[in-house]
Amino acid sequence: MRYELHYWPDIQGRGEFIRLALEDAGADYVDVARRPRGAATLERLLRSRSVARAPFAAPFLRAGKQVIGQTANILLFLGPRLRLAPKRETDRLWVHQLQLTIADWLGEAHDTHHPVAGSLHYEQQKHEAKRRAANFIGERLPKFLDYFETVLRRNPGGYLLGKRVCYADLSLFQMVEGLRYAFPRAMARLERGYPRVMALHDRAALRPRLATYLASSRRIPFNQQGIFRRYPELDPV
């Protein structure tokens, strides 16, 4: 099965959580919008009147005739197929629950620079962004890190499920990457308190296929159009 990933070609964004799973699994996939005219295909599919079950937004995945939207839902579908989720329903739901918690965390990280509206520029909501980012760094970031540190402590082995990797581990790796990009000062202060989360990040980065991907041109660098953005005034000393 060759999967087709449809996501905006110039940012990591939400699509990156899917890319990491596909890459770590060595899956056969095409990142459609990064090919010539691929972004037009993405927009056409989003607006098509012929798709009975069109997604609300990108990313979405085409797998044969199926079109699947919502990042966590795509990973729910891919998980067992890529051997990045256990087979038992109980375990699959647990991994999905962790993924949805990461999705909430990611949404809050996004809203630090866009607390008023995604359709306005950062400069138009800078005042609000400062307040929201201060709350994110002071309260929410430690709360989410605490949670994942606790999960790792209670399920020893190095990954969220213990010894076996799952797609939520790759997503947690990406959260640490993104948070280090966006909030280098806050992360430098906080990281020592969460040794298991940071060890998971480092362990994931050494996975052979993931390391190859991260060093390749397929990995889009973080930038100021993505979900994680670095505005020094949102990450004070």
Place this chain on the structure above:
Amino acid sequence: MRYELHYWPDIQGRGEFIRLALEDAGADYVDVARRPRGAATLERLLRSRSVARAPFAAPFLRAGKQVIGQTANILLFLGPRLRLAPKRETDRLWVHQLQLTIADWLGEAHDTHHPVAGSLHYEQQKHEAKRRAANFIGERLPKFLDYFETVLRRNPGGYLLGKRVCYADLSLFQMVEGLRYAFPRAMARLERGYPRVMALHDRAALRPRLATYLASSRRIPFNQQGIFRRYPELDPV
């Protein structure tokens, strides 16, 4: 199977999306935190050190030994068991995708009154709330309504899947209820543009078990502590 729902006892909140599914299905369940000392049980479970797979937040559901968190994940689990989701994987993923889109919409509705921090009072972020609510009413609310109206038009039959009800229909009913409570003026202007969404709302409200529930004391009235809140200044004429 007697299900145990754990959610804050004084608000509809995210728990209501679970309650609606359990009630519509006539399921055997206990709303634990609404019983004496129930809220203490909820908090104890959230903080317990003995739970290897503790949820990040309420609501969570106990089903035998399983503890399941994240609203959409709970509905993913309950769907087939309550006959509120189809059996085919493709269909179940589609219903879940709709539910996750509703979850995004709900998060944005919440952030209209708390754009800076959930831990601050509304009065401490009223200025930011006005800007965010204006964007929500002007852009996001029509965008989400458009999307669900389109899904209903492309899948005729009255419910999101066509003729057969699923848990996402009950959640869409709840979105309309909540939005009418929080933004009565905006909804009065917008509703005529979305006849299928409004017809689905009315159809759901007439479902016998749901109607019984809605008229009972088990249905907590909307109030100013929940996700949907009515601040007239956020819903101008």
